[in-house]
Amino acid sequence: MTMTLPLTKRGWLALATALLAVATWPDPGQSLPQGAPETVCDTMLPFHSGGSVLPQSSVSPFSVETSSTTVGQGQTIRVDLTGVPAGLSFGGYMIQARNRNPPYQIVGQFGTARDGTIKLMNCENSVNNSATHSNAGPKRQVLLEWQSPVDFLGQVVFNATIAQSYNEFWVGVPSQPVQIVRRDLTAVPLPTQGPPVSAGTTRAPYVPPSYVAPNNVAATNSDPIYNGCGQSKNCFGFPDGCVSSKTCTSIAVVTVRGDVYEFEIQSGRGTNAAYVAVGLSEDAKMGEDLTTECVPENGRVNLYSSYTSATPYAAMRSVVGQNSARLLDASLVDGVIYCRVQRDAVTSVQGKTFDLRNGKYHLLVASGSSLKENSVGYHDIGRLPSGKAINLAEVQDLSGSSKLLVQLHGAFMIAAWIGTTSLGIIFARYFKQTWVGSQSCGKDQWFAWHRLLMVTTWSLTIAAYVLIWVELKRAVWHAHSIIGLITVILCFLQPIGALFRPGPNDKKRPYFNWGHWLGGNLAHILGIVTIFFSVKLPKAELPEWMDWILVSFVVVHVLVHLIFSIGLCLNHWQVAGMASERHQSQRANNFQMGDLSHHHQHAMRNGMSMERKMDAPYAGMRKGLLGVYAVVLVLFVVVLILLVVLAPIEQFLGKS
DSSP, X not given: OOOOOOOOHHHHHHHHHHHHHHHHSOOTTOOOTTOOOGGGTTTOOOTTXXXXXXXXXXXXXEEEEESOSEEETTOEEEEEEEESSTTOOBSEEEEEEEESSTTOOBOSEEOOOTTSOEEEEOOTTOTTOEEEXXXXXXXXXXXXXXXXXXXXXXXXXXXXXXXXXXXEEEEXXXXXXXXXXEEXXXXXXXXXXXXXXXXXXXXXXXXXXXXXXXXXGOOSTTOGGGTTBTTTBEEEEESTTHHHHTOOSEEEEEEEETTEEXXXXXXXXXXXXXXXXXXXXXXXXXXXXXXXXXXXXXXXXXXXXEXXXXXXXXXXXXXXXXXXXXXXXXXXXXXXXXXXXXXXXXEEETTEEEETTTOOBEEEEEEXXXXXXXXXXXXXXXXXXXXXXXXXXXXXXXXXXXXXXXXXXXHHHHIIIIIIHHHHHHHHXXXXXXXXXXXXXXXXXXXXXXXXXXXXXXXXXXHHHHHHHHHHOSOOOSHHHHHHHHHXXXXXXXXXXXXXXOOTTOTTHHHHHHHHHHHHHHHHHHHHHHHHHHTTOTTTTOOTTHHHHHHHHHHHHHHHHHHHHHHHHHHHHHHXXXXXXXXXXXXXXXXXOTTOOHHHHHHXXXXXXXXXXXXXXXXXXXXXXXXXXXXXXXXXXXXXXXXXXXXXXXXXXXXX
């Protein structure tokens, strides 16, 4: 039996209100028609939710894919929003890229679509750094183009809000991390600069609960890559000694099972590495080495084999059979590059055979933050060769090779050509008429100091040259070595020529003076040029900004010479004026007092002799400037030697 209840007036009013609400309620399959407003840039929550409709907590059926997991500064990649499985449609979306590290700011810039289906948003006072839908119609796929910042290095994660229906949406759907690296500007043309990046919210990028970093790249002391080091496998990394503390910036592991040679290579967390590599070297020096490189490219970690040349330094892939090594496992998580590689026991390249079964090799680990076209970039993050060559099957503890001889070579050359030579030339050129009444070891002060300083230069230069030959054990020809050899030859000949110096009144003395002056100054100039060229040497590992310190020294040295030269000219003019006055006075006396006694003439000659024993004018100024210059020179020498001894200085500063 059906029972019908009469509706009261209030009941009819309530029913009418409910019907009106149903009639005007948004279509559950529709999203905000014009896209997300900029008021939700931070939360990425749909504007209609207002806290009453919560995002889904399940794993999103939609994905955010990128065309590459590594991109250069200012370069463009494709971002793809799609359903899993394919064909699943969605209505609205919002997407942005955020720095994976604090302060988690929104970075980069999205491009517009030709068909007008993408609406760009200006979040955090930056232009086009977020994107949303321009219509709420069903979509199976959205393709966007995103340009990385030109002034940013590190990792970004694309986070998206995707709405399947009015009350079904997922917030913070993440992409895989995208590593932004430096690129060789001469090798890869870059797009124009994007908008400036502004500081933003501290909201961290969303990471779903199902995301777990693989064990083989866990950046903790329990990282299994260190398990068995020195017991069942050879481990070597930098900085030296990092294996025992499990804190390597880059590490290479070699495991040998019969004729199977397996290499594991891993970069450190937070290094922003664009590649990590291990080389097999016969001499612990870069050049003529077989290298294995792990490089994140186009959404995956790729393996390359290269052969390095020393002069000029380059890693060449084209001359090595890429099938000589096989990639067994690889990953890129939290910026940590990891790969496991199996190499052939014997590899021949450029007429050279690398026999892992019978040969002994130094391990050379390197990583850098930039890539070149078809090659890796400079190992600016660091590199270190092992101290000894080993048979890879013999498990042992490895330490880095000593850089002591290279450091002593650089320190001695800087002390010689920036320090003692610069000061010795100043004494010889401007102080011959200073401290006239004082001598050291029977010689004028200027000559005693000049000789002491130049003998020191000669000794340091010869010692430095011998040290680098002991280190290299072979001739390596490039600009630094060629100009350096010419400098050493000139330096060696200078004191030999001085032994055959003609007497003061000898007619050949002017020729000697000019030759000695030319040889000394030419050697000084070439010595400084040689130091400039050393900054670019991979083995030196000197910072590029050291060039500015050297330029500053040159400017100071030239200014001091200029001031001393002006003072010397003033001296000549003043002495010439005094001589002219004396000559006129003598003529007047000879005319008026021609019968001067021999006693008076002898007294005049004594007075002139006493005058020649006095310092030239402006002696005080010269001594003061010399003192200031000596202090500044010592500071330059100390700073430059510290850069050589602590190289790579970036690594040292990072520790402190």
